[in-house]
Amino acid sequence: xxxxxxxxxxxxxxxxxxxxxxxxxxxxxxxxxxxxxxxxxxxxxxxxxxxxxxxxxxxxxxxxxxxxxxxxxxxxxxxxxxxxxxxxxxxxxxxxxxxxxxxxxxxxxxxxxxxxxxxxxxxxxxxxxxxxxxxxxxxxxxxxxxxxxxxxxxxxxxxxxxxxxxxxxxxxxxxxxxxxxxxxxxxxxxxxxxxxxxxxxxxxxxxxxxxxxxxxxxxxxxxxxxxxxxxxxxxxxxxxxxxx
Amino acid sequence: xxxxxxxxxxxxxxxxxxxxxxxxxxxxxxxxxxxxxxxxxxxxxxxxxxxxxxxxxxxxxxxxxxxxxxxxxxxxxxxxxxxxxxxxxxxxxxxxxxxxxxxxxxxxxxxxxxxxxxxxxxxxxxxxxxxxxxxxxxxxxxxxxxxxxxxxxxxxxxxxxxxxxxxxxxxxxxxxxxxxxxxxxxxxxxxxxxxxxxxxxxxxxxxxxxxxxxxxxxxxxxxxxxxxxxxxxxxxxxxxxxxxxxxxxxx
Numbered sequence: 001x002x003x004x005x006x007x008x009x010x011x012x013x014x015x016x017x018x019x020x021x022x023x024x025x026x027x028x029x030x031x032x033x034x035x036x037x038x039x040x041x042x043x044x045x046x047x048x049x050x051x052x053x054x055x056x057x058x059x060x061x062x063x064x065x066x067x068x069x070x071x072x073x074x075x076x077x078x079x080x081x082x083x084x085x086x087x088x089x090x091x092x093x094x095x096x097x098x099x100x101x102x103x104x105x106x107x108x109x110x111x112x113x114x115x116x117x118x119x120x121x122x123x124x125x126x127x128x129x130x131x132x133x134x135x136x137x138x139x140x141x142x143x144x145x146x147x148x149x150x151x152x153x154x155x156x157x158x159x160x161x162x163x164x165x166x167x168x169x170x171x172x173x174x175x176x177x178x179x180x181x182x183x184x185x186x187x188x189x190x191x192x193x194x195x196x197x198x199x200x201x202x203x204x205x206x207x208x209x210x211x212x213x214x215x216x217x218x219x220x221x222x223x224x225x226x227x228x229x230x231x232x233x234x235x236x237x238x239x240x241x242x243x244x
Numbered sequence: 245x246x247x248x249x250x251x252x253x254x255x256x257x258x259x260x261x262x263x264x265x266x267x268x269x270x271x272x273x274x275x276x277x278x279x280x281x282x283x284x285x286x287x288x289x290x291x292x293x294x295x296x297x298x299x300x301x302x303x304x305x306x307x308x309x310x311x312x313x314x315x316x317x318x319x320x321x322x323x324x325x326x327x328x329x330x331x332x333x334x335x336x337x338x339x340x341x342x343x344x345x346x347x348x349x350x351x352x353x354x355x356x357x358x359x360x361x362x363x364x365x366x367x368x369x370x371x372x373x374x375x376x377x378x379x380x381x382x383x384x385x386x387x388x389x390x391x392x393x394x395x396x397x398x399x400x401x402x403x404x405x406x407x408x409x410x411x412x413x414x415x416x417x418x419x420x421x422x423x424x425x426x427x428x429x430x431x432x433x434x435x436x437x438x439x440x441x442x443x444x445x446x447x448x449x450x451x452x453x454x455x456x457x458x459x460x461x462x463x464x465x466x467x468x469x470x471x472x473x474x475x476x477x478x479x480x481x482x483x484x485x486x487x488x489x490x491x492x493x494x495x
Contacts, residue, residue: 057449079455087453093400094446099372099392106463111455116463139372141399159454 005033006069007163007191008054008085013063014215015049023049024060025215031163031193036185038202039195041212047195048090050212051165055087083112086161090168092148093141101127101143101151102136108159126158127151130184146177153184164192170201175238197240256298256368260472261377267479268365272358274483278490284353287486291360298364308363309356316352323348371395376464389460397443404439408432 008031016022023046031037041047052058054065056078065072067081089095098104105123106116114122127135130150135143143151149169156164170178178201185192185205196202202209210217256264275287295305324332327344334340366374375395379388412428419425448456 052449055449055453057452079457082453082455087450089446089450091446094443095450097393097396097447097451099375099396103463107451107456107461108454110461110463111457111459116461116465119461120463141396155454 007031007033007067009064009066010054011064011066013050013053013065014061015046015053015058016061022215024053027063027216029217031191033162033191035191035193036205036207037193038206038209039193039212039217040197040202040209041195045212046215047212048167051087051167051193051195054081054085054165056081083159084161085163085165086156086159088152088156088164088166088169090171092145092152095152095155096140096143096148099139100136101132101138101140101154104140104151105155105158108155112159122158122160123154126154129157130154131180145172146174146180149173149177150180150184153181157188162190164188164190164194166192166194168195168197170196170198170238173238175236178238198238199240200238254297254299254368255471255475256294256364258471259368259475260466260468261369261373262381262466263468263472263476263479264365264369265374265377265381267476267483268361270480270483271361274486274490275354275357278354278486279350280490281350281353283486283490284350284357286489288353288357288360290482290486291357291364295360295364298368300363300367304367305360305363309359312355312359313352316348316355319351320348323351373464376462377466379460379462380466385460392460397440397447400443401436401440405432405436408435 008029010027010029013024013027014022015024023044027046027050029050039047039050049058053060054067056072056075068084070077072078072081096104098107102120102123105126106119109119109122110116124133124136127133130153132147132150132154135147135151138147140148140151149172153169169181173181182201182204185194194202194206212218271287271291275284275291278284278287324340324344325338327341327347329341329343331339332342332345369377371391372395375388375391378391379385409432412432417428419429
């Protein structure tokens, strides 16, 4: 990369839905290679919108987007972006549309022009890397919630992206699956931005946390939010504290 | 809800799904346009034999025939009395005709024959395989996609429906014959439509993120084996016999 590792660069992005205040208001973001960033913010603060703008699913009203040092404007440019950046959707049922796991994971590689044999090989590898060997023939809508989430991640990884955008990957997961996800993320060789409300989770898998508020990113790496270890009943289950 | 009945292992289970689709289609067409009772009864016998070969539990088989025959019962109420022809019997002022009864009998045999074969087809092939076979038979892409997406999302939409119904129940909703009930059901249907449409948008976005540009590629390949070719030729011959019996002049 010739841009000092600057992977995603957003400049003065504005975006709003008709009849409502701006969701993103002159937002700036620089994301470098190797970063593992957590993104926090209250409901409706525009985190998902931000991801969709980076992927070209939503069009900003104004502002500049650069990915890998190249400006992206049109659908044609974004098609290339989607090969480098993978987005994990909030709801796994949105992501898994093929009847079987193998077909779903192979869908991306096939779209990238791989032959069925190559696609199958990539898919099998992606599944194996997440400990999902043996899931190939399973029917997607009959998977459990946790399995669906992990298979979704496999479908994104099969595109062999350099950056991942993960939209609330822990919602609805039990503790065991969450631990599994933590282990997977720690071993991945990609940079990622991760939206979550779960402080403990963020602390484990990210190197810095940014906050979204009033349409911009307000908090940077220097002030890292911290957690306290404390004891109380029901502590066994992943939970959240002190939302303000 | 889609409940699949694909279990067991028989000659028909192992046949190439493409052969099964082609045979079921041609057979249905010939049966649908035939009129002679000889042909129809032969076809019915053949259809039942095929269903027998699949070794579907008898109860399941008749359960699946039931919905069709529900419609046919209604035909028996009307057809004999609305057809002109030789009077055969009378119920009060209504006169049932010879031709009407024959017509209703034909429809009954035809529908049951075609259903028997289709039940055998669906019960011996998983829906996935059927979809892929349709794809390989060059059936229009859009239809195959529709088939796959229905299979994948009917369950999701059903879950959404159950969630909404439960949300209504826990707030004390009990359906009755009143405006409130009608309005509530209208909201329910509207909400399901809106949610499904939103879901479709999100699924499409997710597909675009993975490079989707309108083409679905298939991973599976089928191969014709000797038994497939033999079955295909045998079945085509039988269908041809039915056709010949129907369209040649009998002395």
